[in-house]
Amino acid sequence: MNITATLIGQILTFAVLVWFIQRYLWEPLTTALAERQKKIADGLAAAERGEHEQELARKRAAEKIGEAKQQAAEIVAQAQKRASEIVEEAKENARSEGERLLAAANAEIEQEANRAKEQLRGQVVSLAVAGAERVLKKEVDPKAHQKLLADLVAQI
Amino acid sequence: MSGEAQSSAEYIQHHLVNWCIGNCDPVTHKAAGFWAIHIDTLIFGWLLAGLMAWMSFAVGRVLTTGTPGTLQNVVESIVEFVQTQIRDIFPGSNPLIGPLAITIFLWVFLMNAMDLVPVDLLPLIGKMLGFEYLKVVPTTDLGTTFALALSVFALIIYYNIKIKGPIGYLKQFLFHPFGKYLIPVNIVMTTIEEVAKPVSLALRLFGNMFAGELIFMLIALLSLASWFMLPFQVGLGSLWAIFHILIITLQAFIFMLLTIVYLGMAHTTEEEH
Numbered sequence: 001m002n003i004t005a006t007l008i009g010q011i012l013t014f015a016v017l018v019w020f021i022q023r024y025l026w027e028p029l030t031t032a033l034a035e036r037q038k039k040i041a042d043g044l045a046a047a048e049r050g051e052h053e054q055e056l057a058r059k060r061a062a063e064k065i066g067e068a069k070q071q072a073a074e075i076v077a078q079a080q081k082r083a084s085e086i087v088e089e090a091k092e093n094a095r096s097e098g099e100r101l102l103a104a105a106n107a108e109i110e111q112e113a114n115r116a117k118e119q120l121r122g123q124v125v126s127l128a129v130a131g132a133e134r135v136l137k138k139e140v141d142p143k144a145h146q147k148l149l150a151d152l153v154a155q156i
Numbered sequence: 157m158s159g160e161a162q163s164s165a166e167y168i169q170h171h172l173v174n175w176c177i178g179n180c181d182p183v184t185h186k187a188a189g190f191w192a193i194h195i196d197t198l199i200f201g202w203l204l205a206g207l208m209a210w211m212s213f214a215v216g217r218v219l220t221t222g223t224p225g226t227l228q229n230v231v232e233s234i235v236e237f238v239q240t241q242i243r244d245i246f247p248g249s250n251p252l253i254g255p256l257a258i259t260i261f262l263w264v265f266l267m268n269a270m271d272l273v274p275v276d277l278l279p280l281i282g283k284m285l286g287f288e289y290l291k292v293v294p295t296t297d298l299g300t301t302f303a304l305a306l307s308v309f310a311l312i313i314y315y316n317i318k319i320k321g322p323i324g325y326l327k328q329f330l331f332h333p334f335g336k337y338l339i340p341v342n343i344v345m346t347t348i349e350e351v352a353k354p355v356s357l358a359l360r361l362f363g364n365m366f367a368g369e370l371i372f373m374l375i376a377l378l379s380l381a382s383w384f385m386l387p388f389q390v391g392l393g394s395l396w397a398i399f400h401i402l403i404i405t406l407q408a409f410i411f412m413l414l415t416i417v418y419l420g421m422a423h424t425t426e427e428e429h
Contacts, residue, residue: 004187005178006194006299007306010201014307017205017263022255025212028219029235030254035221 121153128152164377171275171373173289174297175282185289196282196290197297204266204294208259234258241413246420253419256311260304261412267294268365268404272397275372295365295407298358305358308415312353315422324425353418357411364407368400 129142129149142149173185174194181188215231224232238258246253270293282290294300316325329346330339375392378385 002187002190003298003302004176004190004192004194006174006192006197006297007303009193009198010294010300010303011307013198013201013205014259014263014303017208018252018256018259020209021212021259022252024209024216025231026235026255026258028216029232030239032219032221033232033236039221 125149125153164380167377167380168370168373170289171279171291171369174291175287175289194291194297194299196287196292197294197300200270200292201263201267201294201300204270205263208262208266234262238412242416245413245416246423248423250315250419250423252311253416256419257412257416260308260415261408264295264304264361264411265404265408267300268407270294271296271365271368271372271400271404275369275376293365293369295361296369298362301358301362302354304361304411305354308357308418309354312350312418312422315419319423320425353414357414361407361411364403368396368403371396372400 174187175196176185176187176192177195178187178192179189180186180192187194211227211231215228218225219228235258238254238261242253242257273292278292279290291297313325316328320328329343330336332342332346334342334345372393375389375396378389378392
């Protein structure tokens with residue numbers, strides 16, 4: 001049970017072990033732990049910053065959306081206005097075109113009627129001449145009675 | 157063991173003898189003077205120190221500041237535990253105190269843990285290999301416990317002188333604890349106080365481990381008397397082993413804690429009386 005030179009051996013072992021542990025375990029590990037602590041702190045700070053930025057971005061986005069909505073409303077209002085204008089214009093156009101067509105048609109009808117009247121007149125003259133021929137039993141020379149016929153035509 | 161005829165006393169005595177080389181008594185095989193070496197204590201101390209060194213090397217090599225692996229996790233929690241103790245107790249900072257404390261904690265723990273290996277297993281293997289005596293728990297050898305305690309004591313003196321200066325350390329002996337009118341008493345008191353530190357460190361650990369080992373032997377003896385006692389031996393052995401897990405951890409922790417406390421005291425400059 002007495003103390004022996006084992007003591008010296010164990011002291012040396014202990015000294016070497018302390019040195020080894022310091023060199024290969026304690027210092028690298030505590031450095032790594034400190035680094036990780038820093039990394040985590042940095043990460044948390046970054047996360048907070050990110051959250052703040054996100055908040056800002058959300059506000060900005062809300063503003064942008066508001067602006068966009070307003071613009072869209074303006075554009076729609078303009079478009080509606082323009083559309084009603086176009087419709088009005090189209091209506092106007094249609095009306096004037098209709099009137100024009102109507103006028104043209106009326107003119108044509110009148111023309112047609114006049115032409116028919118002229119024809120009718122011509123035929124009436126020839127009928128009258130033919131009638132006169134029958135009555136007189138002799139040929140009437142339209143050239144000789146040019147003036148008479150023209151008066152007749154004018155009377156019809 | 158000399159077979160059936162071996163008595164209980166012989167069994168225990170045989171187990172309490174180290175494998176000795178050098179200046180040993182040829183009959184009892186015990187150390188006859190200081191210049192004997194308990195080679196079994198040294199070998200198991202080295203093996204466990206080697207295990208620690210290998211593990212710390214393995215962890216240190218693949219160290220990452222990212223997500224730690226299993227081994228690194230375990231070692232990190234131990235390191236952080238020791239760091240917490242140091243932060244709580246130790247004033248100021250000293251780069252040696254951390255490695256010193258963790259080495260004491262782990263090495264003493266591992267050496268104590270040899271107690272949990274069945275008492276007869278390794279001696280039996282040793283006997284098969286031709287070694288008559290083998291004591292497997294290095295901390296049941298005063299050589300180990302005093303080696304640690306004296307190393308700590310040397311550091312206590314070194315840091316006392318380094319921090320307080322030779323004069324300051326001397327003053328502590330002269331004027332502590334009773335002031336300048338009782339110098340002779342002060343010298344005696346402070347010397348006892350200082351010497352008690354390593355002695356109590358060494359003997360506390362030795363005593364606990366030695367007693368624990370002895371109880372394992374007594375439990376092992378149960379079935380030597382009669383085979384009917386075998387269930388009791390198993391039951392009691394298990395119970396004591398479970399309880400002993402607490403003791404080996406506690407003793408390692410106490411040794412580490414007191415080392416930190418003593419070195420912390422060495423780092424504290426004495427207030428004026």
